[in-house]
Amino acid sequence: MTRTRPDVTFLAPRAASARLSRRALLAGFGVVGLGALSACGKTTKMAASPPADGELESKLNLYSWGDYDAPEIIDAFKSKFDVLVQVDSYGSNEELAAKLSTSRGTSGYDVVVPTGSNVPQMLEHDLLQELDLSLIPNFEHIDDNFKNQYFDPENTYTVCKAWGTTGFVYNTKKIDRDLTSWQDFVDTAQKEAAGTTALLEDPWEVAAIALAAMGVSLNTEDEGELDEARKIIVDQLAPNIKAYIGNAATGMIQGSFTLLHAFNGDARQGLTEVKDPESWKFVFPTPSANLWTDTWAIATGAPHPDSAHAFINHMISPDTAVEQLDYIGYPIGTKGLAEQAKKAELDEQDLIFPAQEVLDRLEPSKKTPADQIRTEIYADAQARSGA
Template sequence: MPGQSVKMLGTPQSLNNLSRRSMLIGMAVSGVALLASCGQGSGKVAANIAPDGKLEDRVNIYSWGDYDDPELLSDFKKKFGTIVQADAYGSNEEMIAKLAASRGTSGYDLIVPTGLMIPQMVEHRLIQELDHSLIPNLDTLDGNFTDQYFDPGNRYSVCKAWGTTGFVYDKVRHTGSYTSWSDFLDLAATEASGRTAVLEDAWEVTSIALGHLGENMNTEDAAVLRDARNLIVNDLAPHIRAYVGNAATAMSQGSFSLMQAFNGDARQGILDADDPDRWEFVFPTPSANLWMDNWCIATGAQHPDAAHKFIDWIIAEDQALVECDYIGYPTGSKVFLDTSVEEEFDLPELIFPTQEVLDRLTASEFKGMEARTNILTDAQARSGV
């Protein structure tokens, strides 16, 4: 942000000009209220390590859906004799609700919150400190992805993946040139009316309007947010067919021609499409959101050594390459500093935004969330979906 010197997410290129950035996928005001109801604590939970240091026979992961290569999970079992059980959630809110309700007895060892949630989760004792001596592969991480503002020193978290937001469109149906959020709004209201999908995410949907207006995406200005509401609810919502969590799923349905999307999801949808060449992904101007998800160990984890071992193994360079190819998002590994690595991937331009794109991204401060949540709720009502 202006006037701030910060270190944040990156690509294989230099990140000297990139501001700090994180995003709350699916996070609503109720998620913050839920955290507030968890009770106060010291904010510090000591690392829970098995006294004999022996690796347990299983590790339970609670993460975003389809967020790890199943073959890697099988490989971990083959290598260490530890079964990996993975359950999925659809939002930070859902994950936090589960942990808060269980009070340390959720049965989950590893969770994957978005960065901005970590300070609150530490405060309310939902995650525990990491034992860095059990994660020597921390040395394999790119410094742009360590020591983040939300977790100085990586006491509680390790970067899993990062990505950004834009839109994908059907080039056969829409033959113009589209580069901005203004283009997205115009297209949705005309050629793509009734064939448009946006993310079911209050922050992201509101950001479409703020980008069009040229406003700071962190604004709390009531007048600006009213203008954003007017654009989303009155101008965009009547043309929206669906609010989705994953554009890849929407693309496979064949009833959409314009979709707001996370870059990795768009890449997966394009790769899975019958005719991939008909789809184009846009990193829109003037700005968009960048997020970072993180490996954390839940308070009360029953398999702490296996959890540490899994983190250490999954972030190593060989596994980082496989993970990136499967999920479509880079991890924080130094392996991606070698730009020749991009040649190993299909559609690498969707995985690795250029420095020009990174330089224009905005840091999310999670301000004015109540207004944004109301905008999404009103838009969904107006769309009738």
């Protein structure tokens, strides 16, 4: 089906925008396109948000990860309120923070999309302004799992935009035993999958494999625990790693990997594109893994605050939730989305929506002074792998 051109101005070229797709990486070490799913033949509806002074500004400047929203949904907002939406793209939270920090409230951006773990640092530098949740009535439809998170306990500055977790996917034709834990991942990488294993291009996520296998906090700052994790990553895993990649789907489709560290949505993408999806299995590993959350926020000094609130309200509407999920490959935190996805017959729904027992054991990543140690572990692992 041919998609009509939306009434949205992309300041970044579409080719570049594809390369900057959000879930290519968590921390911005290099970027691989996600290849978002098309959303054809759908009618986009919205619940209007009342502007603070009765009338929205005529413009809205969105600064986000590349190709991270269905253009049809943005176009519907423009058509409803006659607001010109301009979209600019970045490739990492660091790039976002630097842009807002150097501009000192004059960036010209209204709505931004920081990852939860980066929100405390951004608040410390006064880069985000408080939300008026009375202007975002669709906030009531956000699942309680994604409200009041540690980085913004009262949702004073942020609203969930999308969420996901980390696990691994393996080829069951090459690995004929059930894998369920991070220790299984470490063992298999040294045995059946030696030389055909891929790790994510992300220091925190790589270190988390070993820390989870050890049964300690994924956010530990204990140097002894991190030293033990270094031994597992550098001495046991690294010699058997074929590549460090941003998107597991790329490795699955490429065909030379049997075991891949993966974000759940990227694994889902791979399963929809490989020739033999029945040969692959994704695992939500025990005992824990990252629960990442990307958020809607308004930049300090936003020139169009009324339009910004109305836009966020539109983007989290239950009426647009399935269309957003279909396009970006990750749920947006709206209540009842799993039921909507089932009615829409979306593929691989078990990968999109972990069971509550899985959600309960996940641990959101946090920025800590020990991140430098994780970066050193990652660099040492790459060197040991010859990457």
